[in-house]
Amino acid sequence: MKKHLLPLAILAVLAGLPLLGLNSYVMHILILTIMWTLAGMAWNLLGGYCGQVSFGHAAFFGMGAYSAGLVHLHLGLSPWWGFLASLPLVALVALGMGMVVLRLRGPYFVLATLAIGEVLRITCENLTDFTKGTLGIMITRTWVEKTHYYYIILGLAVLTFVVCRLIVRSRWGYYFVAIREDQDAAESMGIDTTRYKTIALTVSAMLTGLAGAFYTNYMGYIDPGVVFSLGEISILIIMVVMVGGVATEWGPALGAGIMVILAEYIRSLPLIGVAYQTMFGVLLIVIIIYLPNGLVGDWPVLRRKLLRRGATA
Amino acid sequence: MSMLEIRKMSMFFGGLAALHDVDFEVRQGEILALIGPNGAGKTTLFNCVNGFYNPSEGQVLFKGRPITGLKPHKICQFGIARTFQVVKPLSRMSVFDNVLASAFLRNPTRKGAEDVTEEVLHFTGLWDDRDQLSKGLPLGKRKRLEIARSLATQPEFLLLDESFAGLNPAELDVSIDIIRGIRRQGVTVMIIEHHMKVIMAISDRIVVLNFGQKIAEGTPGEISANRQVVEAYLGEEHGA
Numbered sequence: 001m002k003k004h005l006l007p008l009a010i011l012a013v014l015a016g017l018p019l020l021g022l023n024s025y026v027m028h029i030l031i032l033t034i035m036w037t038l039a040g041m042a043w044n045l046l047g048g049y050c051g052q053v054s055f056g057h058a059a060f061f062g063m064g065a066y067s068a069g070l071v072h073l074h075l076g077l078s079p080w081w082g083f084l085a086s087l088p089l090v091a092l093v094a095l096g097m098g099m100v101v102l103r104l105r106g107p108y109f110v111l112a113t114l115a116i117g118e119v120l121r122i123t124c125e126n127l128t129d130f131t132k133g134t135l136g137i138m139i140t141r142t143w144v145e146k147t148h149y150y151y152i153i154l155g156l157a158v159l160t161f162v163v164c165r166l167i168v169r170s171r172w173g174y175y176f177v178a179i180r181e182d183q184d185a186a187e188s189m190g191i192d193t194t195r196y197k198t199i200a201l202t203v204s205a206m207l208t209g210l211a212g213a214f215y216t217n218y219m220g221y222i223d224p225g226v227v228f229s230l231g232e233i234s235i236l237i238i239m240v241v242m243v244g245g246v247a248t249e250w251g252p253a254l255g256a257g258i259m260v261i262l263a264e265y266i267r268s269l270p271l272i273g274v275a276y277q278t279m280f281g282v283l284l285i286v287i288i289i290y291l292p293n294g295l296v297g298d299w300p301v302l303r304r305k306l307l308r309r310g311a312t313a
Numbered sequence: 314m315s316m317l318e319i320r321k322m323s324m325f326f327g328g329l330a331a332l333h334d335v336d337f338e339v340r341q342g343e344i345l346a347l348i349g350p351n352g353a354g355k356t357t358l359f360n361c362v363n364g365f366y367n368p369s370e371g372q373v374l375f376k377g378r379p380i381t382g383l384k385p386h387k388i389c390q391f392g393i394a395r396t397f398q399v400v401k402p403l404s405r406m407s408v409f410d411n412v413l414a415s416a417f418l419r420n421p422t423r424k425g426a427e428d429v430t431e432e433v434l435h436f437t438g439l440w441d442d443r444d445q446l447s448k449g450l451p452l453g454k455r456k457r458l459e460i461a462r463s464l465a466t467q468p469e470f471l472l473l474d475e476s477f478a479g480l481n482p483a484e485l486d487v488s489i490d491i492i493r494g495i496r497r498q499g500v501t502v503m504i505i506e507h508h509m510k511v512i513m514a515i516s517d518r519i520v521v522l523n524f525g526q527k528i529a530e531g532t533p534g535e536i537s538a539n540r541q542v543v544e545a546y547l548g549e550e551h552g553a
Contacts (some may be wrong), residue, residue, distance in 0.1 A: 102411075171421060174414040181403035188363060190418040190466050191391035 007161065010265035014154055027146040031153055031218065035211050035262045038157045040240035042207035048237070048247035049168060050200040051180025052102070053110050056117030059097075060205040063090050064154070064212025065227040066124065069137035074130075075198030079139045082213040088204055094205035098198040114230070121228030128147045141214065149218050153161030154298050156214060160207050165249065167203065176200050177247075208237075231277055239280060242287055245296030254295055315377075316341045316470055316501045317362065317393075322371030322523075324357055324496040332368070333525045339470070344492070344502045344514045348536075349522035350545060354430060355505045356398060356524070359472050362503075363395045375470070390418065393448060394463035395472035398505070400455045409434065409443040411458060415465035429465055437461040437491055452477040453484040477511050489515060496533035513537070516538040521545070 017030065039061065047053045067089055068082020075081075101112040124131050131137070143149065146244065168174050175196045178186040186193050216222050234261065244255025261284075266276040291298040315338040324332040332354045340343045347355050361367040362373055364385035373381045380388055403411050412433055413439040416426040437457050442450060447458055456476050456516055463471060477488055487507070492515055497500060506512050512519065512533065519536045521529040523545040536542055 170416040170423070171426075174410065174417060177406060177410075178403050178414040181405060183363070184385075185397070185401035185403060185462075186414075187385040188389060188395050189415045189462060190386050190394075191414075192384070192386045213462075228461045 011158060015151075017063055018150055024146050027150055029260060029264065031146060031150050034150075034153045034157045035214060035218075036049070036240050036256035036260060037056045037151070037253045038160045038214075038237070038257055039156075039211040039237050040244065041160050042204045042211070043237045044247065044252055045164055045167065045176070045207075046200045048212050048251075049173060049180065050176035050197060050202065052197055053238075054113040054201075054204075055110050055234050055238070056113030056115070056119050056132050056228070057204075057208050057237045059117040059120045059226045060208040061114075061212040061237075062104060062120060062124065062224070062228035063093060064209030064210075064214075065216045065222045066131065066137075069129070069139065069207070069222050072139050073132070076138060078142075079213075079217050080142070082216060083210060086209040086213045089200055090205050091211035094202040095198065096165055098201045102194055102197045102201065114234070115228060117228060117234050121224050121230075122222035126226060131224070134225065134268035134307055136221055136226075137216075138221050141220040141249075149214075153214055153218070156210050160210070161249075161284065163203070163207065168249070172196065172199065180247075180250070184238035223242040235296055236280075239284055242284060245294030245298075248294065248296040251294050251296040258295075314341045314478060315339065316375070317475055317503070318357070318372075318374040319372065320360070320372045321361040322361060322368050322373065324354070324366060325362055325369045330525050332361070332522075333548075335371070335522070335525070335527050337374055337520050337527060337530055339503050340518075341501055342496070342499065343517040344496055344504065346516035347503060347522065348505070348507070352524075353378050353522040354525040355522055356474060357525075359505065360393060362388075362464045363472060369525050372456055376407060389466055392469040393472065394466045394468035396456075396459035396463050396474055398478070400452075400459050402450070402455050402458055404446065404448035405445065406447060407449070408439055408445050408447050408458060408461075410514070411447050412439075412465045414496065415462045418466045424485075429467070433461050433465045435461060436494065438487060457491070460488075460495075463493065468469075468500060470501045470503070473502060473506075475505050475507065477506055477508045479512045485511065488545065493503070507512060 018027065024186070039057070043057050044173065053259055057169065061126070064082070064086040067086035068079040071085050072079040072082045073075065097116055101109055101116070105113055125133050127133070135139045144178060175191050178189065179193050179196060182192050212227060215227065240255040240256070240259050245251025265274060266279055267273045287294070292308055315487055317339040319335055319337055322332055322335045323330060335358065347358065349355055357366065363366040364383050364387065367382045372379055375391055377395060380391060386513045403414065406414070409430060413426055416429040420426040434443055437460055438458055439454060439461055442454060447455065450458060460473065460476060477485060480488060487553065489511060492502060504516070516533060519533055520527060521536060521542050528541050528545060529539045531539070
């Protein structure tokens with residue numbers, strides 16, 4: 001019971017937050033933070049634990065988003081069915097993609113995922129009869145008020161947290177880390193590396209798809225340039241995890257909080273606000289150099305540095 | 314009974330024959346040493362047995378069953394484990410977790426895998442280092458971690474690639490005891506080694522490779538009296 005105390009306490013606080021009567025802007029920030037936490041945790045499973053860095057998670061986010069948009073557009077169903085529709089679709093694409101790109105190692109894998117994200121965006125832009133292309137898809141939001149959305153994304157994030165925790169602490173989790181550390185060693189330990197990489201990719205993709213399906217329902221409008229975006233989705237997911245802590249349980253949540261607030265803050269600055277992506281780039285470089293394991297991962301190092309500075313001052 | 318049979322095995326890299334028509338068997342329960350000068354093809358042979366390479370010609374039979382060309386993880390599941398000459402610790406995992414990840418192969422439950430891990434760590438003398446990250450271990454212990462990790466897959470046949478290289482005399486004795494202990498548990502061992510004292514002390518039989526070909530096979534006594542072997546190691550004038 002004791003080991004579940006921290007997550008349960010955090011969950012209790014989060015569940016109670018809307019009762020404080022926060023204004024809708026703060027609620028919006030909270031919802032985005034939780035959504036990025038979900039996507040970050042999903043990416044972390046593949047990129048952090050299994051070591052397969054994907055620059056193409058917008059592919060899964062976008063497919064999730066379009067699942068919700070398309071069931072509404074073509075079948076006249078509520079876009080909430082997008083969650084259900086996204087799971088088999090994303091799983092299928094991830095499996096197919098895995099068979100091709102997981103044969104590649106290191107930078108080749110990274111480039112292949114990046115290409116797939118872009119290919120899906122361009123496909124989506126050009127299949128105008130099916131997806132309405134760059135016009136995008138508009139849906140009517142179910143609620144104007146944000147509280148419902150807040151609890152829905154919180155529920156999805158809790159689900160993701162539990163799935164990731166169970167996997168990381170099981171045999172699969174050890175296999176993922178073994179693959180990250182040394183694929184040849186993992187193979188010779190009897191680990192079917194292709195199989196377990198495919199599992200990591202598929203689970204990670206399906207969870208990311210849920211975040212995408214939520215996005216459509218929450219924002220009410222999607223277009224390929226946004227939900228399949230390299231800069232605003234694929235790279236932002238990586239930033240969330242890198243800043244917070246690669247292969248840590250709480251890193252994505254911390255990273256999401258920082259990135260969402262930072263994005264809002266920088267964008268509100270006069271003159272340099274438009275260059276927020278450039279500033280993110282600079283931030284990423286700084287993080288990689290000084291805190292390669294992120295804030296959570298490098299916390300012991302960080303604390304020692306701060307203490308030393310405090311002592312000399 | 315033969316545990317492993319290598320039949321007419323050749324491995325070509327471009328025009329270079331790293332192995333040429335190599336033919337021998339490893340009998341159940343023995344320790345067979347594979348020796349030869351640098352570049353003789355010893356590690357290539359290991360890679361062909363364990364599935365990293367698919368031999369250009371010939372066959373590998375494990376307990377009479379062909380395993381040529383299978384993937385390394387499949388071969389490991391059949392009961393062949395190996396260590397690496399250049400150690401491959403899972404650096405950012407603790408010693409315990411390194412071995413645990415291996416132990417899951419035959420013990421899907423966490424409890425079972427942890428029991429095996431504990432036993433293997435005691436056996437290899439790494440229990441006191443169990444919480445250390447493996448990248449922080451000194452070389453001698455990293456070599457032993459390789460052995461521990463391969464033992465945790467509970468193999469019937471173990472391939473040890475230079476597990477003694479770079480060890481100090483005290484560590485050598487520890488490792489010799491460990492390998493004798495492995496054999497006592499009924500595991501067949503094939504070992505690549507340069508350390509002649511170790512070879513003579515522990516091996517039942519020796520196979521000598523030179524330029525990819527088998528030039529001799531026999532007991533340690535026979536091998537040390539073999540002219541061709543002495544020539545391969547020391548050059549022709551010395552052999553004469």
